[in-house]
Amino acid sequence: MPADFRAQLPALANKTYFNYGGQGPLPTPSLEAITASWRTIQELGPFTGAVWPFLDQISGRLRQRLAHWFGVPPQRLAFTENVTSGCVLPLWGLPWQAGDELLISDCEHPGVVAACRELARREGLTIASLPVADLRGTVAASATTVLERLEQALRPATRLVVLSHLLWNTGQVMPIAAVASRLACHRRHPWLLVDGAQSLGCIPLAEAAAAADIYACTGHKWCCGPEGLGAMALSERLLQEARPTLIGWRSLSQESSGSSGFHPDSRRFEVATSCLPLWAGLEQSLKLLEAQGSAEDRLAVIQQGSHRLWVGLQELGAATCLLEGPPPAGLVSFQLAGDAPGTVVKRLGERGIWIRSLDDPACLRACTHISTTSNEIDALLGALARL
């Protein structure tokens, strides 16, 4: 299955690449779609009555396609420059009250954590931690523990829960829909913010995205789209309760009037001019992925690779995988006796093999995607054995 896809990724031609969770390779057809749309914009526009239908077509098509991936109506999907903006932007407009509590998992990205801390400082909120970093067993066992811990952590003041779908450090999958159901029973029904940075293009996300209040993704990791474009699904109640913060012509229902109201739908969280050619590139990348099978099919291929790597690491005396069983997705995190993670990354890089290190917990992370070959995995395992 992945051979024809892989052939379209020039980044993989001269290296052994395992950093899909950092940034995915850009397929040649996607770069061509980007440059072709720029050429068309020059031919028709760039700011003319002739170009608007073309731009509407690019944006409309991607909104429709991504809404399908997210499993939400297009009216609930907003575009952002990156996943962090998608996580944070809607938060600033929610009706906070001093004393509200933010319950944040201990595996969230530093950018989101720092934004929540600043929000808490300004609005007089408290922050509590939901520990999930230590959940190294099966997805089912982890889910049970997450729900138990959530039960213990929920307080009358809890107003928001922040939890990634696929944890970027341990690679564990979180039970987002079950968490959402539990929150719906809380007297104040806390909002649920899901950082989906590692989800889109890696695991099926429709159930989780439909259950969350904010489900934010980026196109430049597992989707292999261009950097600088992400999207978020917003719940109906969030759209009603949250006000836009960063505001521009794209937020306004009448873009030529400063006293205009905001779009009633998710576009109220979009801002102003962004780079439409990137939208054409992301759409092309999504189409290439779709041609490789359904989200479930693709995850099965991803798991084949991550399981092979996990098993191989088990057999390597010096390595300890963070997860006790084969990973549920494509993130394989492990610790290695001996050199510091940063040193290992550098030495592997010198051999053209690219993985990354993480600080918390201190570990190494290799990602397998549908483009990853058995030979690549074996090359990594061999290089680790010879370090």
Added chain:
Amino acid sequence: MPADFRAQLPALANKTYFNYGGQGPLPTPSLEAITASWRTIQELGPFTGAVWPFLDQISGRLRQRLAHWFGVPPQRLAFTENVTSGCVLPLWGLPWQAGDELLISDCEHPGVVAACRELARREGLTIASLPVADLRGTVAASATTVLERLEQALRPATRLVVLSHLLWNTGQVMPIAAVASRLACHRRHPWLLVDGAQSLGCIPLAEAAAAADIYACTGHKWCCGPEGLGAMALSERLLQEARPTLIGWRSLSQESSGSSGFHPDSRRFEVATSCLPLWAGLEQSLKLLEAQGSAEDRLAVIQQGSHRLWVGLQELGAATCLLEGPPPAGLVSFQLAGDAPGTVVKRLGERGIWIRSLDDPACLRACTHISTTSNEIDALLGALARL
């Protein structure tokens, strides 16, 4: 001078284009710089130790070059996705007090106005208007009136003044440095937000940018850079007084820690992943402009065109220019007896001539840039005469 520059703009090959104030044409070398950097990112990266020096070089070079254009140290320059974000982002982090007043000119862009209205609603601020739309005389006469009106409008509660440098509707230039000097004498020294959407690439802006607290620009209009990239210059006091709102790894001095402090410099207002290839494209566009002469030289060429157009419109019986004298920059706004502005735009578009309409005041706007030829101006005048 402009012949070689013009030859690099494919958008101008098949149309008569006057919408530089909406979006500039993208030069072929800039598109090539964008695609070349994407190819290099694939070759070296996209997420590898080998690619970081290349990306640092792209971002460092553009920050340095743009800082020179803005006339501020690189530490005072931050990048944003668009000019509206550059205007609005720093505002949300300023230490507002209920009752503070925002003094906003009546020529500001709807996006910025709507953002200020939402800020006022949340923080309990009042909004007052500084009328400048009616200033149709010389720049010097307008400056005198602006300062008189500012004097009348300033109140003890005034905390922010919002004024564009080059008004997007009438095309008048505002005395930013003089306004800044006046505000410095006010007991509370109100912050000065300058929307420079029409400035960068059109008029010299170093004096104004250095005097403002926030001076926000975009690269995709007069600079002929790609859409989706802008920058803002921030004053030292703003950097000390304002807290970031949208926060991501690029805001943090230690990007791997959620309890990190923010960068002490302007990078605290940058967020997370953006599209670095666009940076390479904007740098190429700036270099092409620099090769055409200094900002002053280029403005002189722009004025030759706008003066020719303004004179020609004067001679056209049905047209009334908004400005009473030759425009100080490249924006030429006018009203036409007869058809509604939108109808005129459409009819000209059918002939391959592109200008735009504005709502407030209802008018037509044509822009001349260094790439505009006398033939194009005469073609527009001829077409208007024959409407």
